[in-house]
Amino acid sequence: MLKKYFSFFVILITLFYYDQKVVRAYDYIDPNNKSSVQEMITQIYDAKEQYEDLVGNKNKQDEIILASNNLFWWPIGSTETEEINGLLYAKGEPASIKVTSNFGNKESFRTSKHGGIDIGNAGNGPGVLNIIAVKAGEVIYPVKDSQTTYPDNGYYGNPDGGGFGNYVKIKHSDGTYTVYAHLAQNSITVRAGDVVDQGQVIGKMGHSGSSTATHLHFEVRIGSDSSASRAYPLDYVDPNNPRPMSYGSGNSFSLTTTILSKEEFVGRMKDYYKRTNKKGFYNNFVLNAEEIYDTSLANNVNPELVVVTAGTEENWSLSAACQYTNNYWGIGITNGKGCNSGGKYSSLSEGIAAYAKVLNSYNEYGKYSEAIKNRYNERASANCDPSGYGLPGTLEGMQSMYSHIGEYRYNPGGSGLGGCYYLNIIYGKSYCSTVATCAGSKNCSKESQTTICEQNDYTAWQIKKKVQLRYDIFGL
Numbered sequence: 317m318l319k320k321y322f323s324f325f326v327i328l329i330t331l332f333y334y335d336q337k338v339v340r341a342y343d344y345i346d347p348n349n350k351s352s353v354q355e356m357i358t359q360i361y362d363a364k365e366q367y368e369d370l371v372g373n374k375n376k377q378d379e380i381i382l383a384s385n386n387l388f389w390w391p392i393g394s395t396e397t398e399e400i401n402g403l404l405y406a407k408g409e410p411a412s413i414k415v416t417s418n419f420g421n422k423e424s425f426r427t428s429k430h431g432g433i434d435i436g437n438a439g440n441g442p443g444v445l446n447i448i449a450v451k452a453g454e455v456i457y458p459v460k461d462s463q464t465t466y467p468d469n470g471y472y473g474n475p476d477g478g479g480f481g482n483y484v485k486i487k488h489s490d491g492t493y494t495v496y497a498h499l500a501q502n503s504i505t506v507r508a509g510d511v512v513d514q515g516q517v518i519g520k521m522g523h524s525g526s527s528t529a530t531h532l533h534f535e536v537r538i539g540s541d542s543s544a545s546r547a548y549p550l551d552y553v554d555p556n557n558p559r560p561m562s563y564g565s566g567n568s569f570s571l572t573t574t575i576l577s578k579e580e581f582v583g584r585m586k587d588y589y590k591r592t593n594k595k596g597f598y599n600n601f602v603l604n605a606e607e608i609y610d611t612s613l614a615n616n617v618n619p620e621l622v623v624v625t626a627g628t629e630e631n632w633s634l635s636a637a638c639q640y641t642n643n644y645w646g647i648g649i650t651n652g653k654g655c656n657s658g659g660k661y662s663s664l665s666e667g668i669a670a671y672a673k674v675l676n677s678y679n680e681y682g683k684y685s686e687a688i689k690n691r692y693n694e695r696a697s698a699n700c701d702p703s704g705y706g707l708p709g710t711l712e713g714m715q716s717m718y719s720h721i722g723e724y725r726y727n728p729g730g731s732g733l734g735g736c737y738y739l740n741i742i743y744g745k746s747y748c749s750t751v752a753t754c755a756g757s758k759n760c761s762k763e764s765q766t767t768i769c770e771q772n773d774y775t776a777w778q779i780k781k782k783v784q785l786r787y788d789i790f791g792l
């Protein structure tokens with residue numbers, strides 16, 4: 317075994333002494349010389365496998381997460397962009413998919429491991445290639461403008477931005493964090509507190525900080541934002557499947573069945589709790605996972621749908637008083653009305669069964685079947701976004717029945733904003749005014765009704781949330 321690895325060690329140790337810097341592809345090979353880059357990548361991949369053989373596999377939780385994260389997008393956008401509601405999105409295929417330096421595998425040969433992957437510039441200088449959010453989330457860095465102005469004069473050891481130069485860090489709802497480093501000077505378009513969509517452009521590839529050529533250094537962190545939580549990014553993003561197509565369609569989301577066995581269903585819910593630590597989710601869902609599974613299927617409803625529909629109505633961090641309420645949704649959510657106002661059931665199974673009955677009413681032979689068909693035709697003839705309407709028995713169709721919530725921009729007599737609240741989330745905060753100024757304004761008068769396509773967009777937004785949450789929990 318030692319003999320097997322001997323030449324490999326000699327190569328890397330030689331490289332290490334050849335250049336006292338960390339072993340990083342761009343530090344000592346010509347990025348324009350394709351064969352030398354290719355050879356280096358091959359060696360790096362070999363090194364990773366051999367390293368893992370030597371030190372053993374990563375911990376168990378990593379493995380569970382890795383199996384279910386194929387819906388992160390590749391962080392490089394296309395060169396084409398599209399503006400939607402004032403935000404820039406990357407269209408088409410990524411402009412670069414080449415990994416020029418891999419993650420971590422060199423850590424036994426240097427004092428600090430490489431905490432991410434480096435992605436090449438495909439012949440472009442700083443400020444050209446679009447960098448996108450791999451998944452929706454909240455930006456937590458940069459906090460101020462001065463953290464985005466470092467020049468594209470990278471060199472090894474340049475301390476700008478702690479070595480990352482200009483960079484963006486995003487916190488995602490599943491407990492992961494992503495980092496996009498060495499971005500071009502003044503190219504970052506987001507700031508801490510911004511909520512970004514998957515595919516939204518956040519800046520341009522650059523050469524700031526401790527960087528030896530224009531490239532993107534990309535990191536994934538699991539569970540907490542620390543360097544100890546860095547994970548192998550290629551288990552999350554895939555250059556060969558850069559924009560997984562199943563995202564956002566909801567088409568594969570059956571209302572009635574699941575492909576998961578009971579063990580898988582329960583296991584993935586436990587894993588989700590491990591990643592997010594949401595106590596409400598644990599008490600209401602994980603502890604009752606088997607009962608949710610059995611009762612849902614006995615009532616001809618997909619148990620994933622039961623969990624996800626309840627989950628999009630609350631944040632799963634309920635106070636203890638609310639955690640055991642078997643209310644309308646069957647599984648103890650507040651629905652914004654306090655713990656007990658949704659209607660109580662004598663047992664969890666009774667609650668789930670009642671909930672399943674409601675969900676069944678959106679199926680082909682259900683109570684709302686005709687109404688869903690009418691909404692479908694109405695929206696289709698108005699040429700609304702097709703992702704917001706569907707026929708009975710589909711998530712789109714079911715969800716289209718909920719959009720009456722946003723029927724009025726202003727909610728007459730209510731303390732909330734009615735449609736305003738949702739439209740502001742969907743189209744941006746300034747679409748409707750606050751309730752105090754809403755009543756008198758043109759857009760938000762009591763009489764002002766939302767358009768069919770606005771209601772449709774609200775439906776599409778709800779579908780997207782459900783599809784995302786289903787993916788976050790079940791990896792489907």
Ligand SMILES: [Zn+2]
Nearest residue numbers: 432433434533
């Ligand atoms: Zn790097």
